[in-house]
Amino acid sequence: MSIQDIQNDIIEEFAMFDDWEERYQYMIDLGKTLPLIDEQYKTDDYLIKGCQSKVWVHANMENNKVVFTADSDAIITKGVIAILIRVFSNQRPKDIIDANTDFIDKIGLKEHLSPTRANGLVSMIKQLKMYAFAYQTQLN
Amino acid sequence: MFPIKEIRKDFPILSRKVHGKPLVYLDNGATSQTPIQVIDVIVDYYSNYNANIHRGVHNLSQEATDKYEEARHKIQNHFNAKHAHEIIMTSGTTESINLVAHGFASLLDKGDEIMVSALEHHSNIVPWQMLCEKTGAVLKVIHMNDEGELVLTEYSKLLSNKTKLVFVNHISNALGTINPIELIIEKAHQVGAAVLIDGAQACPHVKPDVQALNVDFYVASAHKMCGPTGVGMLYGKEAWLNKLPPYQGGGEMIADVTFEKTTYAGLPHKFEAGTPNICGGIAFGAAIDYLNAIGFDNIAAYEHELLEYATEKLMEIEGLKIYGTSKNKTSVISFNIEGIHPYDIGTILDKLGIAVRTGHHCAQPIMAYFKIPGTVRASFAFYNTKEEVDILVAGVKKAKMMLA
Numbered sequence: 001m002s003i004q005d006i007q008n009d010i011i012e013e014f015a016m017f018d019d020w021e022e023r024y025q026y027m028i029d030l031g032k033t034l035p036l037i038d039e040q041y042k043t044d045d046y047l048i049k050g051c052q053s054k055v056w057v058h059a060n061m062e063n064n065k066v067v068f069t070a071d072s073d074a075i076i077t078k079g080v081i082a083i084l085i086r087v088f089s090n091q092r093p094k095d096i097i098d099a100n101t102d103f104i105d106k107i108g109l110k111e112h113l114s115p116t117r118a119n120g121l122v123s124m125i126k127q128l129k130m131y132a133f134a135y136q137t138q139l140n
Numbered sequence: 141m142f143p144i145k146e147i148r149k150d151f152p153i154l155s156r157k158v159h160g161k162p163l164v165y166l167d168n169g170a171t172s173q174t175p176i177q178v179i180d181v182i183v184d185y186y187s188n189y190n191a192n193i194h195r196g197v198h199n200l201s202q203e204a205t206d207k208y209e210e211a212r213h214k215i216q217n218h219f220n221a222k223h224a225h226e227i228i229m230t231s232g233t234t235e236s237i238n239l240v241a242h243g244f245a246s247l248l249d250k251g252d253e254i255m256v257s258a259l260e261h262h263s264n265i266v267p268w269q270m271l272c273e274k275t276g277a278v279l280k281v282i283h284m285n286d287e288g289e290l291v292l293t294e295y296s297k298l299l300s301n302k303t304k305l306v307f308v309n310h311i312s313n314a315l316g317t318i319n320p321i322e323l324i325i326e327k328a329h330q331v332g333a334a335v336l337i338d339g340a341q342a343c344p345h346v347k348p349d350v351q352a353l354n355v356d357f358y359v360a361s362a363h364k365m366c367g368p369t370g371v372g373m374l375y376g377k378e379a380w381l382n383k384l385p386p387y388q389g390g391g392e393m394i395a396d397v398t399f400e401k402t403t404y405a406g407l408p409h410k411f412e413a414g415t416p417n418i419c420g421g422i423a424f425g426a427a428i429d430y431l432n433a434i435g436f437d438n439i440a441a442y443e444h445e446l447l448e449y450a451t452e453k454l455m456e457i458e459g460l461k462i463y464g465t466s467k468n469k470t471s472v473i474s475f476n477i478e479g480i481h482p483y484d485i486g487t488i489l490d491k492l493g494i495a496v497r498t499g500h501h502c503a504q505p506i507m508a509y510f511k512i513p514g515t516v517r518a519s520f521a522f523y524n525t526k527e528e529v530d531i532l533v534a535g536v537k538k539a540k541m542m543l544a
């Protein structure tokens with residue numbers, strides 16, 4: 001599926017929630033259930049300093065697509081990460097570089113991507129794009 | 141009876157909503173809210189007598205200067221300083237500390253010791269580390285115990301004739317511990333060391349008497365005392381302030397300038413280069429008036445009641461642990477719930493209209509001591525209520541239910 005299609009799916013899914021509580025409970029459950037990253041990558045080398053919650057990101061290339069795994073020590077942050085991974089992972093580098101994150105606004109989670117939020121998510125997206133950029137350079 | 145209903149009416153912001161819920165503001169440790177009496181002074185300043193001070197012959201400048209100096213006198217009286225010129229107006233606690241640290245660079249030699257406590261805000265750590273880098277002085281640390289209290293027996297052992305300066309906070313921002321500063325000051329003086337007390341967290345709750353304390357430097361920020369941001373003060377004993385060199389060069393702080401030599405103005409102007417935060421300084425004075433009209437004894441008694449009530453109610457929540465359990469503490473509760481990240485709790489509380497702080501509270505050494513990434517901190521002011529405590533407790537329970 002293309003990044004755009006996945007984003008549309010997520011927007012549709014979130015439209016079913018009535019209020020913030022349902023949205024947050026969904027993210028919390030996402031955060032709880034998913035094992036997102038191999039323990040060996042939960043080190044400082046893969047850490048994005050987010051000030052309050054820690055975020056780890058790992059990337060590798062499979063069949064010309066970038067596969068991301070990531071994790072956080074805070075569960076709501078982890079829930080948002082799960083959504084971002086669903087959108088960005090397993091995509092071609094160029095598509096990742098070109099993708100925007102407007103959908104986050106549409107699903108009522110914009111505040112989590114505010115640069116002042118200190119949860120590491122803004123830096124995380126930057127990092128995803130940097131990885132994509134690096135792999136794109138390899139492909140060229 | 142504490143007139144809480146009337147007091148709350150003084151604070152326009154307390155009637156606003158956040159995420160559709162009435163605001164419950166429990167982040168007073170970060171900054172306090174502003175009463176209408178102070179807001180009026182700010183509006184009056186810009187509406188009626190905004191002018192630069194200490195330099196105009198014209199009427200407006202004279203009015204602004206008079207009001208600004210009147211504010212300095214209010215601060216002097218409030219802290220019971222001997223002289224008005226012992227009150228230096230600054231941009232806040234951080235600048236006050238940096239001013240003193242800068243000054244001590246010329247007074248310290250390699251191998252001299254300066255002493256900090258384990259309970260400090262980064263503002264009262266980093267400027268001194270920079271001072272050590274500059275001078276070769278050595279930084280010593282007074283450690284704390286599990287209650288979040290300083291270990292005073294250790295303090296006595298650390299003191300020696302090498303100790304030149306001791307700097308601790310009056311009240312800890314992360315845990316609320318009230319430090320025994322009388323004793324700390326007395327012991328430091330016995331070995332000839334000067335003492336700086338960081339009163340940023342204390343001044344919203346207590347009224348320090350700098351002469352009775354016999355403290356050498358005392359610093360505070362207006363924005364934690366119902367005043368505006370970007371203004372604060374440094375109290376220094378006259379003799380010490382005369383010993384320290386100027387901090388910044390510029391207008392206001394000079395007596396005569398030629399290209400060969402500049403002579404500096406006397407106190408307090410020597411430390412007040414450039415156009416200050418005139419409106420902020422005047423509003424700081426108004427904030428002090430406001431707090432004194434309520435009375436610090438009344439504030440302390442009411443806040444203590446809130447603290448006890450909140451502590452009791454929060455402790456009923458299973459898995460909740462409070463950090464900072466000294467018997468001597470102000471209305472600050474730093475806590476975590478087992479297995480839950482403080483950031484997650486703060487995020488859910490925010491959705492419920494409850495403002496708390498989460499994280500390390502600019503006191504990473506304290507978090508390292510407890511081996512935690514941070515805490516949730518609810519800090520209460522005299523305009524908070526037991527009903528708000530109940531909303532907090534219900535919010536924490538809800539957050540726990542959603543997150544556990």
Ligand SMILES: Cc1ncc(COP(=O)(O)O)c(C=O)c1O
Pocket residue numbers: 169170231232233234235261263264309311312313338340341361363
């Ligand atoms: C104990 C303590 N010291 C210093 C500061 C710094 O104050 P300001 O940011 O107003 O300079 C704070 C503020 O949080 C504090 O709590």
